Amino acid sequence: MNVLIIGKGKSGLSAGKLLEKNGYSVFYYDDREKSEIPEDVSFVVKSPGIPQSHPIVNYFREKNVEVIGEVEIASRYMKGKIVGITGTNGKSTTTALVHHALKKLWKGKVFIGGNFGIPVSDFAPETDETSISVIELSSYQIEDLRNFKCDVSTILNITPDHLNRYETFKEYAQAKLKLLKLTKQNVILNADDRLLKDFLKEANVLAFSMEKPADAFFDGEKIVVKDFSLPVSSLPVRGYHNIQNFMATLLILRSLGVNLHDAVNALQDFKGLEHRLEFVKTVNGITFINDSKSTNVDSLEKALLSFDKVILIAGGKDKGIDFSPLKNLIRERVKKAFFIGETGKKLKKLFSDATETEFKMTLKEAVLSAYNAAEKGDVVLFSPGCSSFDMFKNFEERGKIFKQIVEELK
Incomplete structure (x- = not known):
């Protein structure tokens, strides 16, 4: 039987x-090269970066050929339990936290993948009845799910x-909300999220909140989960958003039968992820933070809530997002802001009445200017709030270049 893979990236090649190992004849289509497209295709596997409106996708859908994603096809070869994690922000850190604890506490094999950077197809054949797979899911991946089912899932925001x-x-x-229907056991939701509030009364929903009592909530000093509490000062990662990520993690682990005292002990050596509010170094009393993973307004807001006395570097590719809700926060916490990239001039103008702003042509110029503008005790926060594709290959490259520039400072 013939299968067409649209997209020759990591997930497409893995699928x-x-x-092929399961007896299919595999053909690939990629926009960047001339590709053979067989007519007699059993089904099509679409890489997450390929939009639903792509002409080849439409062509096969009109012929009533099933079009699915890499996670969907991989799940058909999986055994054991599955944890699905999504959200606009925090999903990578939460995925890593859950995986970190389960690696120490779960009695079977533990896998991690999906949007985390490891195709599920890489490890699907290795799963067994006792294993557990922690899968980060983007909206693009969830779109293409059909029969995939999680045992436990979370929508963080x-x-x-x-x-x-x-x-x-x-x-x-x-x-994102499609994941609710694809979960067999508990769904963990953010009770403070405007769109998720309508689903809190569902029978299988557990909730976490920064604002009010819930299955897990923050009382101002501690995370409380029924008769268990944890001072946030003892969390292995810092930041307002990481309190939310940690609450979701504890509810996921409890849903899987993990003792929360054991879970917290297992997580004490968790170091956080690169490019997520990552401490780089302190130079002459000025702290540099790499938050290159910040690609939207919400992630930039959470970064700003984590620090005072901020010299901000932000900007990047324009995704059509409204940044104006951040004006008050910028006014309260940002001493000066340097903007770069496609959105740079627009953001400079937008926030000019909230703080002192400048536009810089390159990231290096912005870092050097931020360093010169900062005083001892300030935080130079690189939290772009935009994607990287106008100036860099991805957020990882962007973050690494930021760190290289900081390391060269005298």
């Missing part, structure tokens, strides 16, 4: 190898993002 791909915010939100 192709999995299917839904805020505007990817509006350069989705026609409306509602369309983006619906992609």
Whole structure:
């Protein structure tokens, strides 16, 4: 039987190898090269970066050929339990936290993948009845799910993002919310999220909150989960958003039968992820933080809430997102802001009445200017709030270059 893979990136190639091992004849289509497209295709596997409106996708859908994603096809070869984690922000850190604890506490094999950077097809054949797979899911991946089922899932938040791909915010939100119907056991939701509040009364929902009592909540000093509490001062990662990530992690682990005291002990040596509010170094009393993973307004807001006396570096590719809700926070916490990239001049103008702003042509210029503007005790926060594709290959490259520049400071 013939299968067509659309997209020759990491996930597409991984799905192709999995299917070839299971007796399929695999063909690849990529926009960047001339590709053979067989007519007699059993089904199509679409890479997450390929939009639903792509002509080849439409062509096969009109022929009633099933079009699915890499996670969907991989899940058909999986055994054991699955944890699905999504949200506009925090999903990578939460995925890593859950995986870190389970690696120490779960009695079977533990896998991690999905949007985390490891195709599920890479490890699907290795799963067994006792294993557990922790899968980070983007909205693009969830769109293409059909029969995939999680045992436990979480939707951490839904805020505007990817509006350069989705026609409306509602369309983006619906992609995330699809995970509710794909979960067999508990769904963990953020009770403070405007869009998720409507689902809190569902029978299988557990909630976490920064604002009010819930299955897990923050009382101002501690995370409280029924008869268990944890001072936030003892968390292995810092930041307002990481309190939320940690609450979601504890509810996921409890849903899987993990003792929370054991879970917290297992997580004490968790170091956080690169490019997520990552401490780089202190130079002459000025602290540099790399938050290159910040690609939307919500992630920039959470970064700003984590620090006072901020010299901000932000900007990047324009995704059509409204940054104006950040004005008050910028006014309260940012001493000076340097903006770069496609959105740089727009953001400079937008926030000019909230703080002192400048536009810089390169990241290096912005870092050097921020260093010169900062005083002892200040934090130079690189939290772009935009994607990187106008100036860099990805957020990882952007973050690494920021760190290299900081390391060269005298």
